[in-house]
Amino acid sequence: MRTYKQVFSETKTALVPFFVIGDPDLQTSLSIVKASIDAGADILELGIPFSDPIADGPTIQKADIRAAKNGMNVKKAREFIGKVKAYKDIPIGLLMYYNLVYQYGKEKFFEDFARAGVNSVLIADLNINDADEIIEPARAAGLETVFMATPNTRDERIKQIASKTTGFIYAVSLLGVTGSRDKLSGLVEGFLNKLKRLTKVPVCVGFGISKPEHAASIAKLGADGVIIGSRIVKIIEENLGSKDKMLAEISKFISDVKKTL
Amino acid sequence: MKHTGRFGTYGGFYVPEVLMPALEELEDAFYRFYQDEQFSQELKQLLKSYAGRPTPLYYAKRFSEQVGFKVYLKREDLLHGGAHKMNNTLGQGLLAKYMGKSKLIAETGAGQHGLATAMVGSLFGFDTKVFMGSTDIVRQSVNVHKMKLCGAEVIEVEGGTGTLKDAINEALRYWTSTVSDTFYLFGSVCGPHPYPTIVREFQTCIGKETKAQCLEQLGRLPDLIVACVGGGSNAIGIFSSFIDDKDVRLIGVEAGGKGIKTREHAATLLKGKVGILHGAKSYLLQDEEGQIYETESVSAGLDYPGVGPEHCLLKDSGRAEYVAAEDTDVLDAFELLCKTEGILPALESSHALAYLRSQKGKLDGEAIVVVNLSGRGDKDVGIVEQCRPAG
Numbered sequence: 001m002r003t004y005k006q007v008f009s010e011t012k013t014a015l016v017p018f019f020v021i022g023d024p025d026l027q028t029s030l031s032i033v034k035a036s037i038d039a040g041a042d043i044l045e046l047g048i049p050f051s052d053p054i055a056d057g058p059t060i061q062k063a064d065i066r067a068a069k070n071g072m073n074v075k076k077a078r079e080f081i082g083k084v085k086a087y088k089d090i091p092i093g094l095l096m097y098y099n100l101v102y103q104y105g106k107e108k109f110f111e112d113f114a115r116a117g118v119n120s121v122l123i124a125d126l127n128i129n130d131a132d133e134i135i136e137p138a139r140a141a142g143l144e145t146v147f148m149a150t151p152n153t154r155d156e157r158i159k160q161i162a163s164k165t166t167g168f169i170y171a172v173s174l175l176g177v178t179g180s181r182d183k184l185s186g187l188v189e190g191f192l193n194k195l196k197r198l199t200k201v202p203v204c205v206g207f208g209i210s211k212p213e214h215a216a217s218i219a220k221l222g223a224d225g226v227i228i229g230s231r232i233v234k235i236i237e238e239n240l241g242s243k244d245k246m247l248a249e250i251s252k253f254i255s256d257v258k259k260t261l
Numbered sequence: 262m263k264h265t266g267r268f269g270t271y272g273g274f275y276v277p278e279v280l281m282p283a284l285e286e287l288e289d290a291f292y293r294f295y296q297d298e299q300f301s302q303e304l305k306q307l308l309k310s311y312a313g314r315p316t317p318l319y320y321a322k323r324f325s326e327q328v329g330f331k332v333y334l335k336r337e338d339l340l341h342g343g344a345h346k347m348n349n350t351l352g353q354g355l356l357a358k359y360m361g362k363s364k365l366i367a368e369t370g371a372g373q374h375g376l377a378t379a380m381v382g383s384l385f386g387f388d389t390k391v392f393m394g395s396t397d398i399v400r401q402s403v404n405v406h407k408m409k410l411c412g413a414e415v416i417e418v419e420g421g422t423g424t425l426k427d428a429i430n431e432a433l434r435y436w437t438s439t440v441s442d443t444f445y446l447f448g449s450v451c452g453p454h455p456y457p458t459i460v461r462e463f464q465t466c467i468g469k470e471t472k473a474q475c476l477e478q479l480g481r482l483p484d485l486i487v488a489c490v491g492g493g494s495n496a497i498g499i500f501s502s503f504i505d506d507k508d509v510r511l512i513g514v515e516a517g518g519k520g521i522k523t524r525e526h527a528a529t530l531l532k533g534k535v536g537i538l539h540g541a542k543s544y545l546l547q548d549e550e551g552q553i554y555e556t557e558s559v560s561a562g563l564d565y566p567g568v569g570p571e572h573c574l575l576k577d578s579g580r581a582e583y584v585a586a587e588d589t590d591v592l593d594a595f596e597l598l599c600k601t602e603g604i605l606p607a608l609e610s611s612h613a614l615a616y617l618r619s620q621k622g623k624l625d626g627e628a629i630v631v632v633n634l635s636g637r638g639d640k641d642v643g644i645v646e647q648c649r650p651a652g
Contacts, residue, residue, distance in 0.1 A: 052430055068552070103536060103547070125540070127281055148277065152279065175439075176434075
């Protein structure tokens with residue numbers, strides 16, 4: 001199975017699109033993910049819809065609602081991942097809210113999803129203080145561990161986060177929730193430099209990255225990966241009437257970003 | 262964090278990384294100032310001269326005759342703002358002032374916490390924003406107007422069913438982008454640590470006064486203490502002083518909505534299972550997979566699928582008992598207090614009164630029951646009028 005490490009050693013800056021599994025429906029979602037792989041995605045970041053996504057802005061909230069309305073759930077998400085892996089062996093990181101993992105049973109969740117083909121499970125509402133609740137079962141299942149760091153995370157805490165991370169640090173470029181922004185966060189350069197100074201763990205940058213130029217700037221700053229979520233999910237939202245146009249626009253956006261990296 | 266923020270296994274601080282510095286700063290400030298002489302003197306003075314503490318413990322003689330045992334009302338409805346919420350907002354507002362913050366945000370369901378925050382924001386000259394679900398804005402419109410009059414901006418939250426849960430989601434999201442200069446004034450004993458502890462401490466004045474008043478007026482402790490439970494702050498406030506008095510039964514009354522055999526209620530402790538929401542591990546109303554249910558109650562203030570972590574512990578240990586009251590019984594109890602005592606209770610507090618009615622003939626005639634009458638019902642007159650057009 002392809003690892004994050006392989007991707008980071010083979011690419012200068014990995015392109016990591018984010019999708020809500022099952023958005024807008026299961027079949028279309030699978031076509032979207034396949035198209036994004038064909039267009040140059042190096043790693044996939046995938047979410048399972050949750051009723052109360054407190055770290056997400058309106059775009060991803062709506063995607064959660066669309067996917068859930070059309071029947072997506074944890075079990076179907078697991079099958080979905082199997083289908084993606086059958087299409088291509090690409091590393092997959094899950095981005096989750098804790099209650100879904102907790103209700104499934106932590107150990108079983110990590111085992112089942114590792115078997116389905118995910119490389120890591122990042123839990124948005126579980127920070128490094130409680131990391132020990134998941135590290136052991138995650139590693140026992142053979143998963144990498146990924147945690148978030150934010151521009152207001154203090155130095156000593158960044159070191160702590162790095163010490164518990166094996167896959168990559170998910171560096172949040174700004175203070176806020178997910179969502180497209182016109183400009184790249186002014187905090188990102190200093191933050192990335194700090195991360196690079198304090199740790200050798202790979203760093204992928206996400207939140208608010210909405211244009212190929214943004215991705216190019218992040219790449220220039222030395223990030224190992226750039227994560228783009230809301231901007232792509234917005235393309236889904238804007239093209240619900242035409243699946244062909246939706247797929248074409250997503251492919252074009254991803255390949256445009258890919259060219260700048 | 263210096264403390265784990267756990268009540269047994271419940272509580273904690275399950276939040277995105279971006280909020281951790283603010284919660285650490287808040288925890289540090291709380292433990293620094295709470296015991297500080299100047300802070301406690303200033304708070305004590307405000308509670309007395311601004312909010313109107315102590316509130317009376319009142320013997321409701323005619324209501325007692327109806328239920329067949331002695332009922333005393335802890336009159337938090339007489340507190341400035343019309344509910345116990347002011348105890349907490351004054352405490353946290355003062356804390357914000359000591360921390361040098363000038364912007365407040367808050368969530369609100371019934372609007373009582375939002376109003377109390379707006380009042381405190383105006384008292385201290387803060388810039389105040391209150392997040393409120395669209396359904397609650399309609400059914401608690403009087404409080405919306407009051408908040409605006411006190412200078413707060415009321416931000417309508419459209420998501421979900423437009424109730425308290427959605428307001429908290431949006432307030433948390435807003436806080437992640439303003440975390441460096443904004444104080445989140447949380448309204449109940451829920452949410453991430455240190456809120457359950459902070460709100461508890463600022464509400465303990467209810468229990469302390471009640472205990473002293475019982476000893477002074479009755480010469481003994483009550484047999485039962487009854488309070489409604491949504492998030493659970495008024496209940497924790499009055500329970501806190503009696504937890505070690507094992508002979509005093511503590512009863513929390515949840516929102517039974519259309520009945521706890523249906524899905525349309527908010528009886529989290531009775532019907533929920535343990536999970537993680539809004540930064541804390543607690544009982545939650547949720548489906549098999551962990552998606553949080555929409556709740557249903559005639560009272561906006563109890564319409565919440567989670568509950569404070571300390572209540573979870575009190576339930577598991579058996580120290581407190583939890584029951585539910587259905588909407589129709591709540592409305593009956595509301596009317597009974599109006600008719601027998603000339604007191605309009607909040608629909609939230611009417612849940613506790615509904616429990617008393619259910620105990621008619623079951624409790625001894627000499628039994629002394631204290632009800633935390635957590636708020637007044639002016640805000641609910643429209644809802645009651647809709648459900649029970651006056652004859």
